[in-house]
Amino acid sequence: MIKVEEISKSFDGIEILKEISTVFDKGKTNLIIGQSGSGKTVLMKCLLGLLEVDRGNIYFDNEKFDKENISAVANLRKEVGTVFQGSALFDSMTVLENIIFPMKMFSNTTDEEMLIRAQEVINRVDLKDADNKYPSEISGGMKKRVAIARAIVLNPKYLFCDEPNSGLDPKTAIIIDKLIQEITIEYNITTIINTHDMNSVMEIGDKIIFLVQGEKVWEGNNKQILKTNNKLVNDFVYSSELLRKVGKLGG
Amino acid sequence: MKLFFHIGRYFLMIKYTFTKFTKWNVLKKLIVQEIDDLIIGSIWIVAFMSFLVGGVVAIQTALNIESPFLPGNLIGFATRQSVILEFAPTLISIIMAGKVGSFITSSIGTMRVTEQIDALEVMGVNSFNYLIFPKIISLMLYPFLITLAMFLGILGGYVASVYAGFSTSFDFIQGIQLDFKVFHVIYAYIKTTLFAFILATIPSYHGFFMKGGALEVGKASNISFVWTSIVIIIINFVVTQLLLA
Structure with missing residues (x-):
């Protein structure tokens, strides 16, 4: 389980993350969704310790992530697996x-x-x-x-995936999503996925947080997201023609 | 002010390079790989350049001292001094700033833009030590290349002056041996070792801290070459002033 407590992050005076608090559950695929530029990648980089937060705390299984505590960070790093957007394999x-x-x-x-x-x-x-x-x-x-x-x-105890199906055809994207979900359950790990792909949201969104301009505006799961009255979420979800039609049919 | 920021960050990078070492069995393979890329891979260009430039130095000297009052061994003497003191350590290092320096900047820069350095960091690997330390160690073999450059530079001078009829073999060899000071070779090796460190670290700095995409990798390689050359020239001036003046 990863707990995030009112974290904020700014670049050159512009606030990219605004007091975000949430809990990413163990054994579940936790999705961070939002439009491009909503702060998803910054949030993930803060969780990974690649960026330092300006304010707020991050807890990995109730243990506070403190960048100053080098040995604790080193131990934590060994428990984290990361899948980068471009795969980041060593050439x-x-x-x-x-x-x-x-x-x-x-x-x-x-x-x-x-x-x-x-x-x-x-x-x-x-x-x-x-x-x-x-x-x-x-x-x-x-x-x-x-x-x-x-x-x-x-x-690992924690798995981070930054847009794991970007650049893949829809069929392969679903296969990769399913693979991550199966591994999450099988290894009982806390998985956090950064995506703006609605297929992923519907397929594997055990828990979803929705960001708009660095602010968390909604939290729920893939069943609740289709029923919410939150206009910002609906604008995002139904931006796809297919989902608009499914929504109209009450599906 | 930005210059001080870069200087400060460069020295911090050096500090982090020598902390939290990577496992030796991983590191030794990286060092061997870097020796192959940076040293062995540069032998031909260094040999080619040295031989020809040594020849040019001898011909230029011969053409500019056409006086019956000057001794015949002067061409050999001047070629030896030019090659050992300046051409081999300094000029070859500037050529290497282009060859090895851009290779280092572009390879580390590409790792930066493709998130490979981020991948190392989230795994808990000290990316400074993992990427830069093997380059520094492998470039400590750089004096070997400069020794080769010295030998081939003088050989090129010999071939050019003897076979083009500017000097006799006897005069040239006598010139090479004339007033030989071992300290000049030591001075050249001191410079070479400092240049080797610069060649490993300044291009690494530019690759490591670059931002952007493929275009910026090219720009970073370009800037890295300029700065590596500038620092080599400055260090050359300082070391010459300290050791020879």
């Missing part, structure tokens, strides 16, 4: 080396044990015949699978 490494990398850095297991674990996660994300290929030689969907495999290889 100079093969798929297998990318997946093994966190183990090489942080575990004391033997090469053989690392290979066994890497093969487990490769099978889990259903990645076939790509072990010795470089990131430039595989498709966007496969890159996401590698990024997910690398993120879960150390059995």
